[in-house]
Amino acid sequence: MxxxxxxxxxxxxxxDPVNLEAYEANHGYQAARKAVLEMSPDDCLxxxxxxxxxxxxxxxxxxxxxxxxxxxxxxxxxxxxSDGHKYLICNADEMEPGTFKDRLLMECDPHQLIEGMIxxxxxxxxxxxxxxxxxxxxxxSKLLQDAIDAxxxxxxxxxxxxxxxxxxxxxxxxxxxxxICGEETALISSLEGKRANPRAKPPFPQISGLWGRxxxxxNVETLCNITHIIRNGxxxxxxxxxxxxxxxxxxxxxxxxxxxxCWELPMGTPIRELIxxxxxxxxxxxxxxxxxxxxxxxxFLVEEHLDLAMDYDVIGxxxxxxxxxxxxxxxxxxxPVGMTKNLVEFFAQExxxxxxxxxxxxxxSAQVLDDIESGNGIPADLNTLQNQVRFIGAIGNTIVL
Amino acid sequence: xxxxTKTNSTKKExxxxxxxxxxxxxxxxxxxAPELAEIDHEISHAPTRSAVAIDAxxxxxxxxxWVSDESLSGLADYLDMSTAELDxxxxxxxxxxxxxxxxxxxxxxxxxxxxxxxxxxLEKHISRQLGVGxxxxxxxxxxxxxxxxxxxxxxxxxxxxxxxxxxxDLTPEKINQILEIKGGQQG
Numbered sequence: 221m222x223x224x225x226x227x228x229x230x231x232x233x234x235x236d237p238v239n240l241e242a243y244e245a246n247h248g249y250q251a252a253r254k255a256v257l258e259m260s261p262d263d264c265l266x267x268x269x270x271x272x273x274x275x276x277x278x279x280x281x282x283x284x285x286x287x288x289x290x291x292x293x294x295x296x297x298x299x300x301x302s303d304g305h306k307y308l309i310c311n312a313d314e315m316e317p318g319t320f321k322d323r324l325l326m327e328c329d330p331h332q333l334i335e336g337m338i339x340x341x342x343x344x345x346x347x348x349x350x351x352x353x354x355x356x357x358x359x360x361s362k363l364l365q366d367a368i369d370a371x372x373x374x375x376x377x378x379x380x381x382x383x384x385x386x387x388x389x390x391x392x393x394x395x396x397x398x399x400i401c402g403e404e405t406a407l408i409s410s411l412e413g414k415r416a417n418p419r420a421k422p423p424f425p426q427i428s429g430l431w432g433r434x435x436x437x438x439n440v441e442t443l444c445n446i447t448h449i450i451r452n453g454x455x456x457x458x459x460x461x462x463x464x465x466x467x468x469x470x471x472x473x474x475x476x477x478x479x480x481x482c483w484e485l486p487m488g489t490p491i492r493e494l495i496x497x498x499x500x501x502x503x504x505x506x507x508x509x510x511x512x513x514x515x516x517x518x519x520f521l522v523e524e525h526l527d528l529a530m531d532y533d534v535i536g537x538x539x540x541x542x543x544x545x546x547x548x549x550x551x552x553x554x555x556p557v558g559m560t561k562n563l564v565e566f567f568a569q570e571x572x573x574x575x576x577x578x579x580x581x582x583x584x585s586a587q588v589l590d591d592i593e594s595g596n597g598i599p600a601d602l603n604t605l606q607n608q609v610r611f612i613g614a615i616g617n618t619i620v621l
Numbered sequence: 622x623x624x625x626t627k628t629n630s631t632k633k634e635x636x637x638x639x640x641x642x643x644x645x646x647x648x649x650x651x652x653x654a655p656e657l658a659e660i661d662h663e664i665s666h667a668p669t670r671s672a673v674a675i676d677a678x679x680x681x682x683x684x685x686x687w688v689s690d691e692s693l694s695g696l697a698d699y700l701d702m703s704t705a706e707l708d709x710x711x712x713x714x715x716x717x718x719x720x721x722x723x724x725x726x727x728x729x730x731x732x733x734x735x736x737x738x739x740x741x742x743l744e745k746h747i748s749r750q751l752g753v754g755x756x757x758x759x760x761x762x763x764x765x766x767x768x769x770x771x772x773x774x775x776x777x778x779x780x781x782x783x784x785x786x787x788x789x790d791l792t793p794e795k796i797n798q799i800l801e802i803k804g805g806q807q808g
């Protein structure tokens with residue numbers, strides 16, 4: 221019987237970490253072994269494309285399509301003719317305020333992520349991989365390093381893995397702070413030892429990423445999904461969602477609800493079910509006023525949106541974004557202006573400082589919101605806010621709405 | 622101030638005499654053997670020396686608690702970078718401390734969910750109990766009190782870290798226990 225909730229199938233209520241022995245006892249590393257020994261990179265890519273998996277870091281870009289832009293350097297017989305390194309990077313810099321899902325996956329089942337990374341590296345023929353993890357996740361870093369060491373000892377990482385001629389080195393890189401590192405081009409700059417300034421695309425990292433070489437950056441949860449997609453197939457994966465998108469997702473609810481938490485549920489689970497059933501509804505004495513569906517940079521939704529499905533396009537059409545799928549509840553006793561000011565202060569502080577609208581516009585917006593909150597606002601403040609944020613993107617919308 | 626002027630002028634003279642010897646002297650007196658061994662290990666799997674800048678800053682900080690001007694310029698020499706470039710990196714990253722910190726850093730999350738669940742009250746409480754504001758170190762040098770961006774445990778908000786430990790579901794009473802503050806004592 222294959223679990224309907226594959227990502228958390230090994231995780232118990234006490235969140236005990238799963239070691240290599242326990243992981244292997246439940247089909248662990250069978251998919252990686254099979255792929256490396258019996259499947260071509262093209263076969264694997266096709267399965268991921270067919271699965272319809274979309275990136276779980278927040279943008280929801282189709283993973284198979286993202287990978288398909290990596291040059292494969294094959295000769296006319298289809299043999300790999302490597303002309304240098306290719307890189308796979310796991311984005312474990314979970315810093316979007318209100319987001320606490322990748323921590324769960326890394327602190328409980330590190331081998332699920334490592335197997336997903338072996339499969340992904342095989343598919344794009346990367347020979348070096350990094351887990352870029354935020355500094356504060358000390359426990360997860362140590363657990364991952366121990367798991368990686370165990371894999372090297374068994375020949376699952378390093379030279380000729382699983383007895384094939386495929387090599388993969390995997391390193392854990394612990395960051396030094398800054399939210400902007402979660403953006404893929406900034407993350408690459410940081411991994412190169414520089415200031416984490418993002419850059420305009422193209423060139424896309426698939427062509428010119430780390431050290432100018434082809435690079436894929438994927439979120440922790442995305443890579444964990446790969447393990448199960450290759451293990452059980454695209455058709456199976458498609459049966460897991462109950463809406464338009466496929467698979468399962470780690471959803472979370474935080475704020476003044478009775479039972480805040482993080483749960484693996486089918487893609488397309490209705491918002492109402494998340495808040496009322498899994499999170500236990502609002503705490504006594506508090507009413508729901510609105511919510512950010514997927515982290516601090518997703519626009520507010522309100523009560524009329526409660527019956528929407530947590531799918532990328534459905535939430536997008538409602539004027540927000542699914543984001544990381546971890547929602548933050550605004551209750552009736554919390555000031556919406558104050559909450560927005562808190563969000564803006566975060567983005568102002570975490571701005572890399574490179575572009576003027578963000579570097580100067582966000583502190584100005586925070587100041588205006590502070591005036592409004594303290595009763596010193598004037599009608600023209602609303603125009604100022606709109607002017608300041610029109611070039612900033614998602615967070616700009618959050619402020620204006 | 623006098624000391625740093627002196628260091629600079631000494632360094633300038635030696636640079637004029639023999640660059641590499643001077644560097645070796647400066648570095649060996651600033652960066653210790655264990656630090657250099659850890660930094661060399663990072664360099665061994667990096668394409669350039671400057672690529673390990675962030676790791677090296679973290680190594681120095683692990684050994685000294687923070688990154689002083691002297692460590693910074695010694696490290697810059699060792700990584701073939703200018704001090705200005707390395708300082709640009711060091712000051713960009715919020716978890717590289719360019720000022721001394723206490724034995725442990727208290728990082729109190731001030732992001733949205735913790736803010737909703739009582740951040741302001743807890744900030745006041747810690748300030749009052751320890752006698753320090755955000756960015757300050759207690760007179761006994763035990764704690765430096767800093768705000769932190771979302772620590773990724775919002776289901777258990779409010780949250781803080783003390784050193785490498787994460788503490789969940791905070792209340793003023795729980796904070797007193799964690800920080801070993803006895804009944805309303807002023808720091």
